[in-house]
Amino acid sequence: MEVSSPLTEQATGARGSAARPLSIWVVSDGRTGIQNQALGLAEAIARLTPAEIEIKHVRWRALFDRWPSGLKTPAMLTPGSFDPRTATEWPDLWIATGRASLPLSARVRDWSGGRTFVVQTQDPRWRYDRYDLIVAPAHDGLSGDNVFEIIGSPHRITPSKLAEAAPAFADRIAPLPHPRVTVMIGGKSKAFDLPEAHAAVLADQIEAAVQTTGGALLLTFSRRTPEAAKAVMTERLSALPGWIWDGTGDNPLFAMLDAADHVLVTEDSANMATEAAATGKPVHVLPMIALKPPGKFARLHADLAAQGAARPFDGTLKDWTYAPVNETERAAAAVLEAMAARG
Incomplete structure (x- = not known):
């Protein structure tokens, strides 16, 4: 109708x-x-x-x-x-x-x-x-x-689209313990870099947060993620319960966002941050190596913080609530x- x-x-x-x-x-x-x-x-x-x-x-x-x-x-x-x-x-x-x-x-x-x-x-x-x-x-x-x-940017995230994507990946995600932590990793751009050493630091912080809560990891990389960063993060995080998507098969991102209790995103992508804020789940912003003053990215994260959606990642998985950002x-x-x- x-x-x-x-x-x-x-x-x-x-x-x-x-x-x-x-x-x-x-x-x-x-x-x-x-x-x-x-x-x-x-x-x-x-x-x-x-x-x-x-x-x-x-x-x-x-x-x-x-x-x-x-x-x-x-x-x-x-x-x-x-x-x-x-x-x-x-x-x-x-x-x-x-x-x-x-x-x-x-x-x-x-x-x-x-x-x-x-x-x-x-x-x-x-x-x-x-x-x-x-x-x-x-x-x-x-x-x-x-x-x-x-x-931020227009995107395709809606509650119904996330729910529709979930059944196709239920065998991989449904058995995982809570809290489920969905991590979206970006990569090198004009403003930011993700060298191997920094990727290792982020991986260790993510591992500690997930282990402390007894939860599970759901991780995706972007096409801009350097291979060295991808390799070191995969090596250090693969022992956690969860799924590190290697890029083969259908993209599980929507199902991962649907399953998430927390979403972690690197600070280099307006798209990822905006998509994460549309879920209504706590969004934790992961720092990267700045190649120049963050400028517009700092303004975006401030806008998302003002909406109650995003906070800098402090190594813990604190809970908070907010109305999904529906721009x-x-x-x-x-x-x-x-x-x-x-x-």
Whole structure:
């Protein structure tokens, strides 16, 4: 049964009297952490109004990939990439994330004859006037008439999605003792590093906390985790009850978050911190080696702390409660309101 709401009625009205689903294209380079921002926002919109979502991947030939966005043309796309030259119709809503999407996002309004409402997540750092709405992290400090700020990044985490993922991994997770500690490890970036020695220190601290509580460990690494860090953490933590996912098979992250009593995340990723805060579980932030002042990451963690979600990891697994941080849903409502306002 579909439940009507003012937002649903506004969106339907913006599309005309015929009650047809909102057509949404989700556009990115296809990397999971990038795509999930646009896809999570699209899914949140689809929970507010009937919608059909299509995923489009944009990839540029290696020769042109690092070129400025303003110089790129569709002729530079790789074979198999979404190519706007082949589009016969355009969606009601284009939601894109990441640098690869920018040369197309900036031209969608022209290509669609103004039919398509263009949303870009993250700070595009280029041609701000070419997007109908920019859903930007508050910690980036972006402002403007077409900017909607949220804490962190849009994502796909909802209680129902976590619960749906759990049965597929129940054989591995259900027998584990509580408290279950889900650990999300990032890696090297422009702002942070995770050398082997520091990874060993973190592993020892995590091991001590889990052993003290008699709990279990559920750990995942990101694609940015250095191999040396991954190896030393796996070696030092493998004796604990639990599961260290080695990257083979289906990704168990949603099931691990569903099972978690505590979530530990390294401080290098806005995505991981925001996803963890959407669970309502205590979020403990693990320190990394800073390569420059933390700046926006410090602002993000302060925002999450102000929501009651996150605290620096102090070596213990203290319990606390807070309302899950639900910024993706808030952004979805803002998109529909902006579409309705444009008419």
